[in-house]
Amino acid sequence: MSVELVGLAVLMFAVTYPARAIPLLAPQFERLPPPVLAYLRLVGPAVLGAIAAVEVLVDDAATGSVLVVGPEAVAVLACAAIVAWRRNLALGLLVAIAFTALLRAAGIA
Amino acid sequence: MGGIAVSAVGFGIVFGLTARGAGFSLVEAVAFSTLVFAGASQFAAAGMVASGFGWGAIVLLTGLVNARHLLYAAALAPWLRVRPRPERAAMAHVLTDESFALSLVHFRRLGVTDGRGYWIAAIGGVFIPWNVATIVGHVGGQAIPDPTVLGLDVVFPAAMAGLAVGLATGRREVVALAAGVAIGLAVALAVDPRVGVVAGGVLGPLAGLAVPRRGGPAPEPVDLPGEVRSLAQRASDDGIAP
DSSP: OOOHHHHHHHHHHHHHHHHHHHHHHOTTOOOOOHHHHHHHHHHHHHHHHHHHHHHHHEEEETTEEEEOOOHHHHHHHHHHHHHHHHOOHHHHHHHHHHHHHHHHHTTOO | OHHHHHHHHHHHHHHHHHHHHTTOOHHHHHHIIIIIOOHHHHHHHHHHHHTTOOHHHHHHHHHHHHTTHHHHHHHHHHHHTTSOHHHHHHHHHTOOHHHHHHHHHHHHHHSSOOHHHHHIIIIIIIIHHHHHHHHHHHHHGGGOSOTTTTTGGGHHHHHHHHHHHHHOOSHHHHHHHHHHHHHHHHHHHHTOHHHHHHHHHHHHHHHHHTSOOOOOOOOSSSOOOHHHHHHHHHHHHHTOOO
8 A cells, every 4th residue: 555645745734734833832923914914815716726727627738738628617617606606515516526427428528 | 513524524525535536545545634634735735646746836835725724823822822832732733724613613602712622623523524534435435436437536626616716705815716717727728737726826816915905894813714704603503612
């Protein structure tokens, strides 16, 4: 059984734990400068959106990256729309999975 | 707390499936859920591993995505200051979106710090369900020979998109999300998908910052993200606070 990625988990822990611990352990820590806080709270939507878009819309072919708009992109968009509408990620995921599975069963995707 | 635990179980199972699909062994998947214990970055890392990203890029994005924990820790610091330092060091590791929301509601309702309540929320409500579900998802995935037939390969990008939309609670967040997507795609097509993700994550927020902030009530003790306010409300509705 592979354990190579345990090293990656340790590194990810190493960059996550300080954000969780420093404000709790350093009495002099009050708060980061407001511009830094404002930037940090925007990182989440930006990076997660970029990951989703690149994952589903870019095909990293040998000849270079190309834009691909397939049924999977529609499924992901549907999930995002449901989360925006109902604030329910589980429902969005279920719809995306069902949509993709149905299209593939029909030989469309 | 039940609603939060059920949510952790559902999402943990999906992570177990995703990790398995990305080629993680069971030990590796469990290591992620116990050591990192941060869902969004775990999903992102699984997808990036599957796509061949280098560890440096994954660690960089993990740091960026999880930097929001600074906000949570800063908000809880005044409450937990009375607890012994070693306990606070341990409490920090199980500080997540959910445990933060549950604890803050609980402390505010009581008006005092309740260390036992924090541990019940963080360990019983999130850590144990998340890790058990990761194992169930990974092991259960063995019964699924080809996850793509069932559409399970779309879980990762759909989860990333859903989480991103969930975090986009204001104009600045929406602009940062749109800019992250646009920059990420443009750089991915022009240079490389891996560079595109990093560029979108680092530069997208700068576009969001260019949007003037709307006026509103000053939150306390720190400006909490919208999804945490929502979690706090759910926790309150659940009657989590003992």
